[in-house]
Amino acid sequence: MRTKSFLNATLVFLLIVWAGSLYAQEHSTHTGKILETTSGSPSIYVEPYGVPLSPGIYLTNFILLYVSNPEIAANMPAYSAALPQKVYQCLVENPEGCPYSDMAKYFSEQALEVRDSQNQNIFWPLACQTDPRWQILAPPKYRQPDQINQPLGRKKADQLARLLGINEDMVLTEEQYQCQIGTPPRDLAREIIFLCTSDLTNSKGNALVPLSSYGLSLSAQGDVRSNCAPQAPCLEFNKLILGPLEKIAIECGFWDKFVRWNDPAQTPLVELAKDGVQCQDDWKPSCIVEAACPGNVAQSNNNCAASRGLSGDCSEIKQ
Known part of the structure; x- marks a missing residue:
C-alpha cells in the first residue's frame, strides 16, 4: 500500500510539473524583442549556441538517453561549439532551417581555426542557467578543432551518469529498450523518439554530417536547424x-524505472527539465541562445559579434 501511494503521489507531482512546462512552451507569447540601447552605449558581444547545449536541456536529454541505452548516450557531444555567425544569422531569419549545402563552408572554416582563448566556460544568460552543481557537468567549449562533434565515449558517459544519480537498476534491459524504440514501421510516438535520438547523437562516427557540438541536425530536406527548432x-x-511516454513505459514493463528517473530524491531530471524549458522558451523560435563572449569583446574566430538583441534577457547576460 505504501509503495502504491508513493507511485501515485510521484505521478501526480510529475503531471503537475510537466503540464506547467508544456503550457509555458505552447502558450508563451514571448517571441523575442529587440534590445533597446541608448545612443553611444557599448555593444554586447555574444557567441551563439544551440539551446540543446545549455546545461538544463543537455543533461535532461543525457539522462533520458542513458537510462534507455548507455551506448547511445555515449554518442552525445563531449564539447560545445559556438555557431559561425553566418550560420546563426541565417537560422535567426529562417528558424526552420537553412540549406546545409550553403552553410557547410562556414563549419569547415571554423574547423580550421584554433581558439584564441583557453577559457572553456560558457557564460549562459540567466534563463539558461541551472544549479551550479549540475551546470558544471555540461559540455565545455572545445579547445582544439578536432574536439568539435567529438562524442562523450562510454567511460565519460558512465561517469556523468553516476554524478547524476543514475545506477544500473534504472537502465532499461535490451528487451525493454527495443520495445521502447520499436521497429519500422513505427507508430508516431516511437518514430519521434527514434528521430530525436538520432539528432541528439549526431557526433563523429555516428553520423554522415556530425553537428552534435552545435546542438544542430539535418532535416529530411537537407536543411541544418536547431534540434528544438519548429517541427x-x-x-x-x-x-x-x-x-504516450507513460503508455510506452507500462507497455514495455519499465514503469517502476520511469518513476525512479523522475523521483527528485534519486535524479535531478525534473529540476533540469524545468530549467531547460525556461531557456528553450526564451530563445524560440530559432532555439539558439546568445552567450556573452569572454571580456565582452569581438574575436577573430568568427563566433563573437555584437548581439542581435533577440531575447528579452540580453541585458541580463553575465560573466
Missing part, C-alpha cells in the same frame, strides 16, 4: 510527456 523531432518529443 524538429526533439521539439515534438515534448508532446509525448503526458500520455
Whole structure:
C-alpha cells in the first residue's frame, strides 16, 4: 500500500510539473524583442549556441538517453561549439532551417581555426542557467578543432551518469529498450523518439554530417536547424510527456524505472527539465541562445559579434 501511494503521489507531482512546462512552451507569447540601447552605449558581444547545449536541456536529454541505452548516450557531444555567425544569422531569419549545402563552408572554416582563448566556460544568460552543481557537468567549449562533434565515449558517459544519480537498476534491459524504440514501421510516438535520438547523437562516427557540438541536425530536406527548432523531432518529443511516454513505459514493463528517473530524491531530471524549458522558451523560435563572449569583446574566430538583441534577457547576460 505504501509503495502504491508513493507511485501515485510521484505521478501526480510529475503531471503537475510537466503540464506547467508544456503550457509555458505552447502558450508563451514571448517571441523575442529587440534590445533597446541608448545612443553611444557599448555593444554586447555574444557567441551563439544551440539551446540543446545549455546545461538544463543537455543533461535532461543525457539522462533520458542513458537510462534507455548507455551506448547511445555515449554518442552525445563531449564539447560545445559556438555557431559561425553566418550560420546563426541565417537560422535567426529562417528558424526552420537553412540549406546545409550553403552553410557547410562556414563549419569547415571554423574547423580550421584554433581558439584564441583557453577559457572553456560558457557564460549562459540567466534563463539558461541551472544549479551550479549540475551546470558544471555540461559540455565545455572545445579547445582544439578536432574536439568539435567529438562524442562523450562510454567511460565519460558512465561517469556523468553516476554524478547524476543514475545506477544500473534504472537502465532499461535490451528487451525493454527495443520495445521502447520499436521497429519500422513505427507508430508516431516511437518514430519521434527514434528521430530525436538520432539528432541528439549526431557526433563523429555516428553520423554522415556530425553537428552534435552545435546542438544542430539535418532535416529530411537537407536543411541544418536547431534540434528544438519548429517541427524538429526533439521539439515534438515534448508532446509525448503526458500520455504516450507513460503508455510506452507500462507497455514495455519499465514503469517502476520511469518513476525512479523522475523521483527528485534519486535524479535531478525534473529540476533540469524545468530549467531547460525556461531557456528553450526564451530563445524560440530559432532555439539558439546568445552567450556573452569572454571580456565582452569581438574575436577573430568568427563566433563573437555584437548581439542581435533577440531575447528579452540580453541585458541580463553575465560573466
